[in-house]
Amino acid sequence: MMKAKYINPFTDFGFKKIFGEEASKPLLIDFLKSLLPESNIVDLTFKDKDQMGRTEEDRKAIYDIYCENNLGEKIIVELQKAKQNYFKDRTVYYSTFPIQEQAERGEWNYKLKYVYCVGILDFKFEEKVTNGEGEVIHTVQLKDQNNKVFYEKLKFVYLEMPHFVKSETDLANRLDKWLYFIKHLEDFQSIPEVFKDEVFIQAFEKAEIAKYSEAERHDYEQSLKVFRDNKAVYEYAVNTAFDEGKVEGKLEGKLEGKLERSMEVAKSAKQMGLSTADIIKLTGLSESEINKL
Structure with missing residues (x-):
């Protein structure tokens, strides 16, 4: 079997190298803009995810990436590699921390910034099938009995990667390209023509194992x-x-x-x-x- 040229982005190291380092910020911005176009992301600031929570027990809720955009909106990005008990409960629990941290001392009107929770799932989250194919993107918001959004400032987006089966010739938009990149990166031996732009070339450079130090x-x-x-x-x-x-x-x-x-x-x-x-x-x-x- 041919030795991999690029890292596996589903590893903790690989995910952080591509999306979670200061030098990777343009890649994360491009990915999130394709996934959350309504968030109007111009810039991002990485926040200290280890400091979340008010108690020692709370601080054990650590995400892969926690950042804030130029509008002060909070974005959690979590890579989940295997199905586990109470997965939905855990993602809802995670969302409470960027909400609570917005509390201000003294008089405060309770106005909150948007919170987005993104889950990249390397397993089949749901069995729901539409038009013969499993759904890749699951978008979840609080809704009322008439199916109208009750609170628009909290959104969960789950990407069910096993259901993403498009070939290179089927990629229709920027998000498709990112999903294809994440799913197949470890298998590439060269940069496909569809990725010949500045952002993706940088992503491939970040992912090339030969360029890493021994450590x-x-x-x-x-x-x-x-x-x-x-x-x-x-x-x-x-x-x-x-x-x-x-x-x-x-x-x-x-x-x-x-x-x-x-x-x-x-x-x-x-x-x-x-x-x-x-x-x-x-x-x-x-x-x-x-x-x-």
């Missing part, structure tokens, strides 16, 4: 190992649970909310030597639940 290549290899281990553990646990009859019905759509499945994943992950932090992100279980296994 960066080591960090990437470690991140890639964790990514592959997590994938293997998840698939093993799902298949084991299915074979033993612990999960009934269709696999997809039936697993979410199954504590038993998460316990199986966590047990397998511990046996493979994954860290507690990685197991928490993989399964959604708490540290105390994992320590009891």
